[in-house]
Amino acid sequence: MDQEHVKKALDELKQLPKRKFVQSYDLVINLKNLTKQEPIDLFVTVPHSKGKKIKVAAFVDQQLAGQAEQACDLVIRETDFVKYDPKKMKVLAQEYDYFIAQATLMPRIAVAFGKVLGTRGKMPNPKLGCVVPPNAVLEPLVKKLNSTIRLQSRKGMTLQCLVGKEVQPDGEIIDNVLAVYQSVLKAVPNEHQNIKNVALKLSMSKPVRVF
Numbered sequence: 001m002d003q004e005h006v007k008k009a010l011d012e013l014k015q016l017p018k019r020k021f022v023q024s025y026d027l028v029i030n031l032k033n034l035t036k037q038e039p040i041d042l043f044v045t046v047p048h049s050k051g052k053k054i055k056v057a058a059f060v061d062q063q064l065a066g067q068a069e070q071a072c073d074l075v076i077r078e079t080d081f082v083k084y085d086p087k088k089m090k091v092l093a094q095e096y097d098y099f100i101a102q103a104t105l106m107p108r109i110a111v112a113f114g115k116v117l118g119t120r121g122k123m124p125n126p127k128l129g130c131v132v133p134p135n136a137v138l139e140p141l142v143k144k145l146n147s148t149i150r151l152q153s154r155k156g157m158t159l160q161c162l163v164g165k166e167v168q169p170d171g172e173i174i175d176n177v178l179a180v181y182q183s184v185l186k187a188v189p190n191e192h193q194n195i196k197n198v199a200l201k202l203s204m205s206k207p208v209r210v211f
Contacts, residue, residue, distance in 0.1 A: 001181055001198055001211035006174045009200040009210045016205055023166050023203040024051060027177050029159040029184055032196040040153040043128050044183040045144060048172035051165030054097035056142050059109050063134040064102050071138040078105060081112045089116035098145045099124045103131050149180060159184060
């Protein structure tokens with residue numbers, strides 16, 4: 001799959017009737033020849049905006065609180081942990097996309113929030129750089145998270161993710177699509193042999209075949 005494949009699909013989608021709101025572009029990758037023991041769960045950092053700002057919450061103590069207040073949407077200090085019962089934690093997990101944690105607090109975060117955040121895949125993820133030392137600089141991390149897409153195939157053989165908005169230049173959408181596709185190729189065991197097909201769709205449209 002290359003730029004021309006994606007551009008052709010974009011041109012086809014642009015011929016559809018316009019809606020009264022700005023639609024999103026979703027990339028759909030259908031997989032094949034995988035077993036349930038080979039689920040895909042990866043993070044991809046795309047080169048351009050996804051067209052949607054994410055919300056980040058931070059578990060920190062005094063060392064990182066000032067930075068977190070500037071860079072993140074919510075700051076949860078250790079003294080605040082007791083304010084969160086399971087019901088409030090579920091709302092928290094639903095409202096925020098990513099959670100950053102000061103590494104020194106992780107054992108207490110796991111005890112207090114692990115049961116709710118863990119089952120929803122929202123615990124601070126060290127692979128994504130979300131478990132940080134007390135002297136970390138948070139602004140670049142939050143910027144990276146705003147360009148990060150999570151892809152999961154736990155409920156079948158399909159990966160679907162937001163790759164931008166229809167008001168963005170075609171080049172940005174194409175770059176994001178190819179970045180996601182290349183990352184998926186590296187994540188599956190047999191590269192192209194595990195890709196059934198790829199499609200692109202708008203929020204209110206049917207998928208258009210890319211490849």
